Amino acid sequence: MKKYHLFEVFGIELEYMLVQNSNLKVAPIVDTLLTKKNGKLTSDIDNGDIAWSNELVAHVVELKTNGPTNNLECLSESFHKNIIEINALLKPLQACLLPTAAHPLMNPLTDTQLWKHEYNEIYELYNRIFNCKGHGWSNVQSTHINLPFYDDKEFEKLHAAIRILLPLIPGLCASSPILESKKTGFKDTRLEYYKTNQKKIPEMTGSVIPERVFTKADYYATIFEPIKKAVKPFDHDNILDHHFLNSRGAIARFDRNAIEIRLVDIQECPKADMAICNLIIEILKLLVNKKLSKLQLQKKWLKQDLLNILNPIIKDAETFKVSNMEYLELFGINESMSVQNIWRHLYELVKTNLPNPYQEAIEHILIEGTLATRILNAIGKDYSEKNITKVYLQLANCLQENKLFIP
Template identity: 45%
Template structure:
């Protein structure tokens, strides 16, 4: 067996994209055909050098991910961009292409087609219990960041830090302001529909922000045991009795020695996603090293204020006022003035000597707003522009460029 990875030794990154018609931009459920084109047969996952491709629950979604733990985030922008081009080249033969952002702006989720091949029994179990014909299952594309830990001490530090940063993430990453053909009232609509998609069994998602649990034993008892007991009457075959059943915004994978952060909307191009991930990792490193506050204080921060703030940031993103002095102290904010989420991020990056260069992806996000705000700015009151705006977003993905307000 290889030695376990320790904190920040490596990174697992997963990017999900929609497959759409190249002309109409309507969803095209052909992920299996894309994988067959790349592999010569229908497989649920194919390894293509540094990046692997795999299916997701919905047949119109493809996931590009690091092929195993990557030792650095730095080269991933170029790797992912090359694979976006490769996927688009294959899809062109079907008159299709990849579309970014976390939600398709006008798809009808009732028309969703589930992946029909291997793993289908798991997807069908989800469909039977939760009914996947809703935006919260059928129409959400995210970025997952996997971070390793070895043992309880590292898990406790990392889990504490992730809980603190989670309510701030939609301020950078919100990219889903349009749903059912119109603005939804949320900049991060994906997280609004995600947080309610398992409400039939509330213990799966809980408050999205995970509970203050800092050892594997406590996690097994307080989260997994309750979850498995609650699903059992609906899942007598035990099809879903696995860690992936956990639908919190960050989930512990003790089988892999990693925590997976799942609350990030996908951006317009990999450069934007990786810029956000670099900021997150640097901030988590600072928290874990107790730069601003001791671990004992971090672990005392209660779930409900964090969850309440998260509900506000999925609505108003970067403009959300942050009033919680206890949380602000965890990031070294000692000013009596209460910042917006954007001001807090600028403060954090300055503290970490990471003030973004002019016109860099992070500078665009902090200057012009998250992608959701830029989309709304361009839409204005004219919803007839949706198709041309999302066509431009597809071009941004193809060319690896930022979408500007």
């Protein structure tokens, strides 16, 4: 396996739900989609620079960069081409892809079907342990950002920077404010469920914010070993890999020398997703290069202190006002401000490094609000199934056309 240095390449993963295009009902037909594309059923399909694969449940498909790439600028278009192709394959089946991090009408107890094909023994074991018929398992679509590190020295810098940026991420990309036709009170409901969906084995998710570990040896001792020990009574045949079991908001993948960020809610179109990924990466570069704060200051933050900042942002996203001055100083800010204004400040620092279409997307989000806020504005006070369906079909259209949602 080739090893890469910091920010030399990137890996992006996008998850989408399949739904019936007339009424948004969940369509558990990913196996049919993959068979139509490939001529036979396989769980992974290479489609040029993008690959397709199945997930835990039969109604979610994952699109991902086909190996590491150094070109973020072209990814919006690459993902969009694949979305158009998938929607064309789904059209005769009266189905389409639905964006956002949570389906607003789904009943996971009745609508969930687990993937029944390749790797299904892993999914069945997860289901036996956790019962995966819940919103935190079968109604969660996210964007994953994979960033490489070469050795312990690079891992230390990257892990320190990611840990302190994690609490702010929902304030940029929350997109899951409605479940089962109701406003949940959380703009990032996906993450609210993410925190507790594995509470039966708490070692797996930890506190969402990873522990203060900055070497491979410490990571194994502090995170992987307790996970392996905790899961052993459930996994008699040793089929679960500790890399996959680790469910923190950012996980170290020492099998491929990368850290995977998992707190990003998927947006309405790849242009928005890739703009957010690009912005997060550019801010991490500033942190890693000590342009905003020193490494020692970044490393000293305890997971609980960072979680205390993350929790209200999961609830209120961009409108929450951060008043922890010590935290704000990590980003060169010396007064209390809303998360929206924190991101405005950070965006101005790196704006010129983003391609123009991504600048437009970020500016739209920073002015109009997170996708969760825009969805709530579009719904208004009418939480009828008819109105919710109407708004989310507009979002499905945004995905098809790769355009941002304007309520």
